[in-house]
Amino acid sequence: MTPTRPNTLARRLRLAPVACALGLAFATPGATLAAEPAATRQPADDDLPVKDVQTFAEVFERIKRAYVEEVDDKTLLRNAMHGMLSQLDPHSEYLDADAFEALRETTEGEFSGVGIEVGLRDDQLTVISPLDDTPAAKAGIQPGDRIVAIDGTPTDNLTLQEAVDLMRGEPGSQIQLTILRDNEQAPRTFDLKREAIQSESVTQRELEPGYGYLRISQFQSRTGDQTRAALQSLTAKGPLRGLVLDLRNNPGGVLSSATEVADQFLSSGLIVYTQGRLVDDDMRFTAHPATLAPDVPLVVLINGGSASAAEIVAGALQDQQRAVLMGTQSFGKGSVQQVLPLGNGDGLKLTTARYYTPSGRSIQAEGITPDVRVVRGRLEVDATPGFQLRESDLRGHLQNANPSAQRNAPDTPIAANDYQLSEALNLLKALNVVHSARVPATPGSSESGNAK
Structure with missing residues (x-):
């Protein structure tokens, strides 16, 4: 067959973004096409190679004719577009109408699911992070966990969007995630209940x-x-x-x-x-x-x-x-990704x-x-440090002249629950000590205690 020559004008046009998100720059449907600046236009010899177009057409025709089940043209073309985007990098993808709407919902903080941000790492579905106060976070799912199965369906052959679609569902419905954690031989299973998540960030x-x-x-x-x-x-x-x-x-x-x-x-x-x-x-x-x-x-x-x-x-x-x-x-x-709506209601994240x-x-x-x-950890506090004699234990000791002083004030239990946060608080206190030491004495004060 003789392939038609690609429309080079279309390759030099793009949609102007009207809103920007990290990894997401949204463009409105039907936006005015603007000519690309001359300095960034593609050279004329960057057209699609004829031999590769012919090979694509040959593969397309052989699938249509010989695949074990009948496949319509629309499905083959959509699969080709999905593959075209997914092989560029982990964040470029073709978004069908449902996925496009799901992306918008996530940006607004309203969606139904278990509350996991996922991505592909070494071709494995991996948890980037669980969202606060969601079923995933409450169950103890951690960043870096590899999701090997969703409701018994292995994830090794799923696209990222297919995996996300499986994890989303009606509020109250059940889902089981099989997770393999680093340094553990056996996988864990988490039985979760989907929720309508309206997360305050x-x-x-x-x-x-x-x-x-x-x-x-x-x-x-x-x-x-x-x-x-x-x-x-x-x-x-x-x-x-x-x-x-x-x-x-x-x-x-x-x-x-x-x-x-x-x-x-x-x-x-x-x-x-x-x-x-x-x-x-x-x-x-x-x-x-x-x-x-x-x-x-x-x-x-x-x-x-x-x-x-x-x-x-x-x-x-x-x-x-x-x-x-x-x-x-x-x-x-x-x-950074741009999200471009397409004329058929789908979207392109590039x-x-x-x-x-x-x-x-x-x-x-x-x-x-x-x-x-500071690595994640938990501080174990010895509840029985042994007998310690203090001034306040001596009979007849003088009382503290400061009425606001508290005896045996309990320590804040931050370290026991969140070691990293405890260390951050300690560092802030140290910074205040250093800052106070650098502040010169105010006029009229005396560091030596000599009265004037």
Whole structure:
């Protein structure tokens, strides 16, 4: 057969993005096609090779004629498009209408499932992170767990989208995940019940008087506003002496929300920039002078489940020397995807750029190294330390003149429940001690105790 010559004009046109998410740049259906800048146009000799087109047509025809079961043209073409995208990288894919809607729901933080962010690592379906307060997180599923079967169906021959479709379902329905964990010989089974998940991405609390805790589980469209409200709540009682920003097991999300969060702690400078083959894929995001917490001592917790947008925030704060990063190596997703709706209602998610931290680091496939490495653990406290005699045990001891003093005040049990968080709090206290030691004495005060 004689193949028709490809339409080279169509290859030089693209949809203009109107909204941007980390790994997700959405374009509206029917958007105006804009000519690609001359500097990025493909050369004329980059047309599809005739021999490869002929081979594709030959394979297509042989499947149609000789496959054991009849296959329609639409199915073959869709399979070809799925394969075309899936072989580029783990994040490019063809999205049917249901998958396209599911992606939108995830970005908005509303979906039905078990609450797992998954990806392909070494061709195995792997948990990137469980979302907070979801069935997966409550059951103890961890980042790095390999899902080998879903309701008894092996995952080794499933595409990423097929696996996601199997895990989603009606609220209240049951699902069984068979998981193989590193350093374990036998797989584990988790029987979970799907839920309608409407996850709030930001939570906050006070660890101790003056020390706050801010947890961001993922970057949704409302995360920037929620972070702002959480900081206002934490500072309502007075200035913070330190803050822990917890990005562990945060799989990423919306880029604009990530830059808004970083902007709450930076008053100037670059947050992140992206570079791709097209001019419009090159973007720069900088901090604004107005910020809620420009000087609060900050420790950021990261681990192997911190990916994508979480790594953008961590990398910006590290490069700007605004925070101390603590934990373990992050996931290492440093690419940006555009999501383009197609005329048939489906979508195309295509990797179009890499992102870089302010110092020019690409963390793709490497991740971010914390300043202080602290592995996950649990502190065992000896409940019977033996007999200890204290001043307060002596008969007739003088009472403390400070009425607010508390005898035998219990320690905060943070270390027993979350060793990494405990170490972050200890570091914040140490930073305050160092800062206080550097502050000169005020006029009229005397360090020697001589009265004037």
